[in-house]
Amino acid sequence: DIQMTQSPSPLSASVGDRVTITCQASQDIKNYLNWYQHKPGRAPKLLIYDASNLQPGVPSRFSGSGSGTDFTFTISSLRPEDVATYYCQQYDNLPSRTFGPGTKVEIK
């Protein structure tokens, strides 16, 4: 099974900061990686698919990059409404659609 790791967690930053989260897969998953935002009491929301494609309607301050085993998720300028936990998800190793452990983003 593919294992996913994320760092850091938690992450504390100031409004306006550039925030970067990394996700690492235990083996090559090509670009088969999604990023979700999960706020307490809400359903998770897809932000990025195929490692770097922004889901329509998602603000452009969110971006993703990477391929193979190393991926990055960036918020270019942190806003208060971005407080959430962010998860990566791999779908190369079907049927498993494994999530990373999550990165909780907080405002300093």
Next chain:
Amino acid sequence: QVQLVQSGAEVKKPGASVKVSCKASGYIFSSFPINWVRQAPGQGLEWMGWIGVYNGNTQYAEKFQGRVTMTIDTSTDTAYMELRSLRSDDTAVYYCAREVVVPALWFDPWGQGTLVTVSS
């Protein structure tokens, strides 16, 4: 709009079973698989399994094999997830999510979540 609406919160005793429903609307139900994901208190998202709505095929995470059954009722556009032999560490919010496969694979939308509490 595309929507998944789940059944309400449940409280169960250890050893019991729970069956959570997920009613779809706003799209052709048989065209998209449904996944089930759970989140235990203070923990992350955990993928439980997948059901192909078109043919009823299922694939379960190894951790839940033998204890979970996912089914569908195409007459009511509803998916179900039954978990048996409940333990206290099955206390979690359970989500259903529609799986989109073109142009890539992702989950969208998700249901609102169903809290299952296992307690004696």
